[in-house]
Amino acid sequence: MEQQQSGLLVIERILRDRDGLWRQIIDEQGLRQLTGQMLGTSAVSLAIYGAVLGANYGWLQALSSAVKLPLLFLATLAICLPTLYLFNLVFGARLSVLQTVTLIMVAVTVTSVLTLAFAPISLFFLISAHSYSFFKLLNVCILVLTAFVGLRFLTAGMRMLNDHQEHLAAVEAEARRAVAAPAEVKEPEKVLAAAAGDGATVDGTVAVAQHLPTAPPVRVQFPADRPRPVQPQPPAGQRPTSMTLLYIWILLFGFVGTQLGWTLRPFFGSPGEKFELFRNLDGTFYGDLVTTIGRLLSG
Known part of the structure; x- marks a missing residue:
């Protein structure tokens, strides 16, 4: 320059x-x-x-x-x-x-x-x-x-x-957005149990793995009653x-x-x-x- x-x-x-x-x-x-x-x-x-x-x-x-x-x-x-x-x-x-x-x-x-x-x-x-x-x-x-x-x-x-x-x-x-993304999926027992199809949960732990010993990975979806995450907007300043x-x-x-x-x-x-x-x-x-x-x- x-x-x-x-x-x-x-x-x-x-x-x-x-x-x-x-x-x-x-x-x-x-x-x-x-x-x-x-x-x-x-x-x-x-x-x-x-x-x-x-x-x-x-x-x-x-x-x-x-x-x-x-x-x-x-x-x-x-x-x-x-x-x-x-x-x-x-x-x-x-x-x-x-x-x-x-x-x-x-x-x-x-x-x-x-x-x-x-x-x-x-x-x-x-x-x-x-x-x-x-x-x-x-x-x-x-x-x-x-x-x-x-x-x-x-x-x-x-x-x-x-x-x-x-x-x-x-x-x-x-x-x-990248920093906030990992915190978006934090439903413990309910999300995994719903994905497994039996709706069963155990106090403090999840027993879904016993029902799916050889099943392929399940794609976790957000429940219908949970609001979608809001995309961050550029700061006003x-x-x-x-x-x-x-x-x-x-x-x-x-x-x-x-x-x-x-x-x-x-x-x-x-x-x-x-x-x-x-x-x-x-x-x-x-x-x-x-x-x-x-x-x-x-x-």
């Missing part, structure tokens, strides 16, 4: 060795180092892409966006992490806090590096197409696309962890995390992220306005997005 790779190469391992990555998270081996590598990779990638976003307005906006874009992703993670962890506890998942953080950081890292891969395309349109509305809408689409791909990694990793937990639950249930709740959490993550991005704006810098580190909290991200599309369509 390649745990000693450079932080800048961690994305290559995520893309090439997904099974090994999920296994490392399941076994909780070297997660602190892995999370640190992904954190560094994500911060650098998002900072570079943020600088491209702000370059539309000048170097001050580029520097501001280079700081605020990584802050946006990491702050959204910090806000939504407790919710996902509690969802895991509600449905009896065995994920630790570190496993949960590592799993989410996989998605953030994939998203961040993909945005960095789109940076040359964004820079090209910044230079060749002098349209603020088009540039802003283009980069919003890039961020949505890369976030979608990153979240696909999150759902794939959670499914892998769920499968592992189901396997453990099945193995433990089988072990419990070992149920896998509900994927439905994960999808709900992803929607929550998206809403928190977009609103936090609106709070931290500007990232692009509007033409004709002076530089501002933050703006007043008015309107919503979705309202501004509709307005931008309207301006672009109107020419």
Whole structure:
């Protein structure tokens, strides 16, 4: 298992060795180092892409966006992490806090590096197409696309962890059933006497052997009035995390992220306005997005 790779190469391992990555998270081996590598990779990638976003307005906006874009992703993670962890506890998942953080950081890292891969395309349109509305809408689409791909990694990793937990639950249930099986047939005299056909019993001992000196082995049946043994079920604390709740959490993550991005704006810098580190909290991200599309369509 390649745990000693450079932080800048961690994305290559995520893309090439997904099974090994999920296994490392399941076994909780070297997660602190892995999370640190992904954190560094994500911060650098998002900072570079943020600088491209702000370059539309000048170097001050580029520097501001280079700081605020990584802050946006990491702050959204910090806000939504407790919710996902509690969802895991509600449905009896065995994920630790570190496993949960590592799993989410996989998605953030994939998203961040993909945005960095789109940076040359964004820079090209910044230079060749002098349209603020088009540039802003283009980069919003890039961020949505890369976030979608990153979240696909999150759902794939959670499914892998769920499968592992189901396997453990099945193995433990089988072990419990095997341990309980020898205790299921403990009727002494009555069962053996009924099987012999004479119904006779002796105080403390069974005399069936005297009636069957050469008879073949008799298959012992449970009496009709005795309830069948109940098959053991997996313990409630070992149920896998509900994927439905994960999808709900992803929607929550998206809403928190977009609103936090609106709070931290500007990232692009509007033409004709002076530089501002933050703006007043008015309107919503979705309202501004509709307005931008309207301006672009109107020419």
